Amino acid sequence: MTTPPGAPVPPVKLTADPVAGRLSGSNGRYEKHLADLNGIYRDAAAYDRLLAADDGAPVYWVEASETEDGPGGLITGISVLEPGRVGDEFxxxxxxxxxxxxxxxVYTCLAGQGVMLLETVDGRSEAIEMSVGDTVYVPGHWVHRSVNVGSTRFVTMFIYPADAGQDYGLIHDAGGMKNLVVSSGDGWTTRANTDHEGYRA
Ligand SMILES: [Fe+2]
Structure with a gap:
């Protein structure tokens, strides 16, 4: 059955299983494997070593529900990020x-320990720690990335406008984000990414 333009679509119920990393009721999924992430970590030698021993399991995946694609629609989903490091970067x-x-x-933590790393193109940077129950509102105009700083899966539920889209080239073209989230031994800290050349306007 097709819905006439402008007519209400049926409501959708979604059920997250943070342990399994699944969102039942969702209608889309993508996975990112280590091999897909060449260039996002600064320590290329550590990346190559990890890739040589890679078992092919995804590093992270997203399951999402896309119901309405107009300007009023929202995309809801979960992001599931495995624990691990490449060099000192999580x-x-x-x-x-x-x-x-x-x-x-909006991101809400459902499992694990993570950091939402946020930057503006004019140089502001924030790293916000998240554990279960924490929600971070990411305003417009902030570059954002999730980082798993724990030893278990970091799972978040996200909601964003269906017409937002994603610009993945901005970070790549800048030589990575301005700051890195790295191990401090028993926790995490940030340090400057010396490869970062500034974001294009
Ligand atoms: Fe986003």
């Missing part, structure tokens, strides 16, 4: 700025 998502840069996003 496993992380590629990160992006929304293609429509003023679009915001």
């Amino acid at each position: 496993f992380m998502t590629r990160g992006h700025l929304h293609a429509r840069a003023d679009r915001s996003e």
Whole structure:
């Protein structure tokens, strides 16, 4: 059955299983494997060593529900990030700025310990720790990336406008984000990424 333009679509119920990393009721999924993440970590030798021993399991995946694609629609889903490190950098998502840069996003932690790393193109940077029950509101115009700083899966539920889109090239073209989330021995800290050349305007 097709729905006439402008007519209400049926409501959707989603059920997250943070342990399994699944979102039942969702209608889309993608996975990122270590081999897909070449260039996002600064320590290329550590990346190559890890890739040589890679078992092919995804580093992270997203399961999402896309129901309405108009300007009022929202995309809801979960992001599941395995624990691990490449050199001293923790496993992380590629990160992006929304293609429509003023679009915001909400993330709520369902499992694990993570950091939301946020930067503006004019040089502001924030690293916000998240554990179960924490929600971070990512305003428009902030580049954002999830980082797993714990020893178990870091699972978040996200909600963002369906017309936001993602610009993944911005971080790549800048030589990575301005700051890195790295191990401090028994925890995490940030340090400057010396490869970062500034974001294009
Ligand atoms: Fe986003």
